[in-house]
Amino acid sequence: MIPRQARDGAGVWVTFEGGDGSGKTTQAALLEQWLEASGRSVVRTREPGGTDVGALVRDIVLHHRGDIAPRAEALLYAADRAHHVETLVRPALERGDVVIQDRYLDSSVAYQGAGRVLDAGEVRNLSLWAAGGALPDVTVLLDLDPQQARARLDAADKPFDRLEAERADFHARVRAAYLELAAADPARFLVLDATRPAAELAAAVRARVEPLLA
Numbered sequence: 293m294i295p296r297q298a299r300d301g302a303g304v305w306v307t308f309e310g311g312d313g314s315g316k317t318t319q320a321a322l323l324e325q326w327l328e329a330s331g332r333s334v335v336r337t338r339e340p341g342g343t344d345v346g347a348l349v350r351d352i353v354l355h356h357r358g359d360i361a362p363r364a365e366a367l368l369y370a371a372d373r374a375h376h377v378e379t380l381v382r383p384a385l386e387r388g389d390v391v392i393q394d395r396y397l398d399s400s401v402a403y404q405g406a407g408r409v410l411d412a413g414e415v416r417n418l419s420l421w422a423a424g425g426a427l428p429d430v431t432v433l434l435d436l437d438p439q440q441a442r443a444r445l446d447a448a449d450k451p452f453d454r455l456e457a458e459r460a461d462f463h464a465r466v467r468a469a470y471l472e473l474a475a476a477d478p479a480r481f482l483v484l485d486a487t488r489p490a491a492e493l494a495a496a497v498r499a500r501v502e503p504l505l506a
């Protein structure tokens with residue numbers, strides 16, 4: 293599957309990216325509400341874990357006690373992605389639905405590539421292979437300083453998963469990697485300052501998505 297420009301009559305695919313605690317889930321929910329109110333058929337999903345197979349993978353990558361070899365971790369996310377795109381995202385787009393997705397391959401490049409010891413280009417190619425080359429129409433990057441993100445997570449008072457528990461320099465590298473990805477593909481990315489009020493962010497997302505719905 294290929295980007296929208298070459299996907300005749302297909303649906304619209306929006307992904308949300310950003311560090312942990314950047315507000316992706318809130319923005320995905322607001323976009324979903326707006327689209328549903330305007331009568332669009334929406335599929336809201338996430339990686340890892342958007343399918344039954346994905347839920348099993350999610351449990352390993354987020355909750356396994358002990359180390360996972362970096363290449364194994366990259367392959368687990370890629371396996372989740374391959375199954376997710378093939379069985380859920382692609383059919384929804386072919387039906388003409390709007391797919392709103394929390395995290396996609398940019399997460400792998402940022403977290404496994406830049407955040408870890410793997411080559412970012414190799415991680416990207418692995419994901420592209422897994423997903424048959426599929427790229428979203430719009431990727432909203434909610435950019436947030438990792439220290440502010442940490443304060444939000446602390447305030448939420450939930451136990452940390454494996455990746456959230458990584459050190460501050462890891463999260464700083466993830467942020468930098470995301471900003472580099474966005475700069476390299478401005479046609480796909482919408483970068484927003486995640487400290488802005490949620491309603492303002494939602495309006496900016498709607499303005500970017502609306503022209504694609506025609």
Ligand code: TYD
Binds near residue numbers: 312313395401455
């Ligand atoms: P999740 O609970 O979905 O994230 P959030 O904290 O944003 O709600 O957990 C997903 C975690 O998995 C998150 O820390 C980022 C990480 N991740 C990767 O490392 N690589 C990937 O390819 C994906 C999709 C997620």
